[in-house]
Amino acid sequence: MPTRNLHDVFYPNSIVVVGASRDETKRGFRSIQKLLEDGFTGTIYPVNPKEPEILGLKCYASVEEIPQAFDLALVCTPAKTLPKVIEQCGKKGARGAVVLAGGFAEAGDDGRLLQEEMVSVARQYGVRIVGPNTSGIFNTHKNCNIVGFSNLRKGDIGLLSQSGNMALSLVTEAQANGQLGLSTYVGIGNESDIRFHEYLDYFADDENTRVLVAYVEGMKDGAAFLEGLRRITRKKPVVLYKSGRTSAGISSAKSHTGALAGDYAVSEGVLRQAGAVLAAKSDEIMSLAEALSLLKPLRSRRVAVLADGGGHATIAADALSESGLALATLSPESRARLAAILPPSAATANPVDVAGGTDSNPAVFAECAQILLEDPEVDGLLITGLYGGYGVRFSQSLTPIEMEASARIAQINNESGKPVVVHSLYGSLYADLRPAPLACIREAGVPVYDSLEMAVRCLQALAEVGEARSRTDCPAPAPAKRSSTFGQIVDICRAEDRTVVLEHEARQALADAGVPMTAKAVLARSPDEAVEAFRQLGEVPVAMKVVSRDIIHKSDAGGVKLGVSAVGAVKQAFDDILASGRQFVPDPDITGVLVTPMAPKGGVEVIVGVVRDPTYGPVMMFGLGGILVEVLKDVVFRSLPLTEGDARQMLEEIRAAEILNGVRGAPPTDKNALVQLMLGISALCTAFPEIEELDLNPVMAYPSGVGILDARILLDAASQTAATE
Known part of the structure; x- marks a missing residue:
């Protein structure tokens, strides 16, 4: 259904609370209370046949007695009542219903049938269902809070979560930050009607959401989720935390690719491919969202560091390098300008250490920041040390100077289009503990962190968003065509009741698909x-x-x-x-x-494979190959079809990427040939969904061309068990 339908659900002008209550511990009371406290300007209709009024609002005995149409229903009654309640809501023209109750598909066959009945009725009347088994929704810009969270701050960060407790944790962290504001929250629940990808489309179009945070445990339609993720990340950043990272993977896999395709290994690759910024830890989610909501993406990975001490300068350099960011090489002109305003002991190469040059005049920070951001080799700036706390550390007389410096740095950040991130010893998560200069710079749009590693992680995320958007410029792969050669091979396999494509057949199919077969x-x-x-x-x-x-x-x-x-x-x-x-x-x-x-000697052994993931569909694996592939596990994954940009990124993402570039005098491998190989495999497997697993291991990557030493293709619908031990 059109996303506009979801806009009407999350921006309601009238709300019915079915199962309204006088019990202050019940959602039927708390939701009404919060709507009134938060200033919801629409109409609220409590439904309870035993009460004349609740919180000063007239109660209705049933939905049928409500005198006019309404937009949204919050249903707090037990699961067994839902088909009838949804029917009544549909007859009143409701656009949506938030169903809190559990006891549906997650509870067994009886619950599944009840859920199907409810959804059938909802679709008959055009009612969109959030849930069931959901914690609810809120929209701060509509003052529509039917979750019951307190002290919500309006802002531009959206929340989409499959865990009510995780949502509460993120909301609480935003409140403690003091600066983070939220837009819409949705508790996913069972996805009985509205699916994950539809919520992504809603947030993509929501004018009040700048960044989306998503907590994901699983999705019912992984391919649709990836498509929705690609659509939204073209418009705005998505910070995604994927749980279930330690699952065992596909136990029945017959190939190296299948054996290595554990759930999270695949998720990590395909979600990054679709443009998401993946949070590795739950306590970094909101920090990443904050940076992405305030700052423009990095144009490159070249960053300058401005420090007031050698220790933090060194730690920052290490952290940047470990995060795949680069210390920009400053121009001679920039270094000369820095030397002119800093003491002789200052380090003017990147990282820049002011060496006490700001102790009596913190305004020098702003001058240095301007010089660094005007350097064409610099695309982002990290300020680290005790910035913002000079009035605490030395003299309160320095605080007004720091206030002016903060305002100037924020202005430079906005004018240059190059992001500035601040790490400060005084940058506590709790806003009321921050010195005034840090509060000033944060209010002006520059994020402040008390963890240097977190500040670097946020710069890394800004780089990831910039790179993801540049990948969207790559031409989409041409529609895959079914090769008559491989079609005949599939027919022979089916006729002979086998799922194993023999190697000579696989080589013939690969050659016909344009994959270079040198030998x-x-x-x-x-x-x-x-x-x-x-x-x-x-x-x-x-x-x-x-x-x-x-x-x-x-x-x-x-x-x-x-x-x-x-x-x-x-x-x-x-x-x-x-x-x-x-x-x-x-x-x-x-x-x-x-x-x-x-095979000729001198190449690098790599593996290229494809496996059908049960969530995301066909995914490609690339990494170091040979007999130790399952030990080294230096592999990455992407969903199919593959673009040229995807393939090239896979080559750069493995831990041993430098081996492909040539080490100890060895010439670099032919990356163009590897890319063409990967694109040919992508086209073949996209055209033939019958391919369940494909393994090319090893592939020899030479300075010129590639050589496939072993080719293995397995078809689906196996009727025989092949020996794998």
Whole structure:
């Protein structure tokens, strides 16, 4: 349904409270009380057949007795009453209903049927349902607070949460901050009607929301959620905390990719790909939201540090480097300007240490900040040390000077378009404990943190948002086309009741999909055919591998022989491979042995794979490959279809990315060839949803081109169990 429908739900002009109560501990009382206290300007209709009035408002015996149409119903009655209540609300023209009760789909089959009945009635009358099993909603800009939270401050940070307690924690933190204001909050509940991605679209269009905070445990339609996330992050930042990070992953996986595709590993990759800023810790969520709501994204990762002590300057440099940010190289002109206003002992290279140059005149901070932000190599500024506390540390006479400096720094922040973040020893989370200069600079739009690491994390988030928006400029991948070659291979697999695409078939399919297959491979069905293949390939050293629907992990089965370089050795290797396979799996179906030239030396082993994630659909994995891939686990994930920007970011995101750039004199790998390989795999797997798992491991990344040493494709709807041990 159109997002506008949700706007009407969250900006109601009239609210019915079904199950209104005089009991101050009940939501039916607390919600009415908060609506009145917060100044809700619309009409409130309490519904309770046993009470004439509540808090001075006339009560109605039923929804049917309400004299006119209304926008929103807050339903506080038990689950079994809901189908009837929703029907009554629908007949009165209600746009939405917030259903608090539990006992629906989360409670078993009976609850599921009750939920389906309720939703069926709601859709019949066009009523949108929040919940059930929700903590409720509020909209501070409409003074519509039917959660019951106190002392809500109007602002531009939206909250979307699958946990009522987590929402309360975030609201409480915002209140303690003293500067953070909130817009709309929604407790997701069971997603019986309104789904996660629809809420994302609402917040994307909400003019009073600048940044969205989302606490996510799971979603019913992961692909739709990612699409909604991509839409909103093109407009505004999303800070997302994903719980359930220690789950075991896909236990039935048959490939390296599947074995490594644990829930959070996949979530982390695809959510970042869609533009979200992922909070690693719950206590950093609101700090990230604050920075993103106040500051523009970083244009690059080049940051300057302005410190009043060597210790904080060094710690800041370390933290920036560990966060993937870069210390900008200051121009000679900038360094000369700094030297002109700082003492000789000051460090004018980045990080800049004023070395006591501000002790008697904190206004120098503003002068230094202007010089740094005017440097074209600097795209952001971190101020760290005791800034804002000079009046506390030295003399109260310095406080007015710091006040002026704070106002000037905030002005420079706005004029330059380059974000400024302040870390201060006096920057307590609690606003009433902050010295006046820090309160001044925060009120003017520059965030202040008492943790240096948090200040750096916020700069990192500003960089992530800037990079995510630049990725949206990449052209969308062309619609995937189904290859007739692979279509025929799929048909053969189905006819033979197998899910394993044999390696020679996989290589044929990959070549047809435009994936570069540098080495020729020949299938031999007998020792003599193996010898003929060896001669056909030029009698160079070859690799020989078993081809069997029943043997997936060939090395484990003794089904691989490397460096075979003589006719007699080829025959012997053929016989040994078949004998080992038959010993590993009783009576295996062996098609033959694949003979390929040995790969040239000097490349980097990587892995490229695809697995069908149960939440997000097809996702690609990239990382270091070879036999230790499941030990090193240096891999990243992205959802399909893949853009060129996605592929290139994957190459840069693995921990060992420098290996691809060449180390200890080794030449860099051909990243363009890797990108084309990944895009070809993306196109193939997007066109053929039948592909359940795909593994290319190892792929040799050379200075020029790539070589696929092993290719494995598994189809869905398995009717046989392949040997994997």
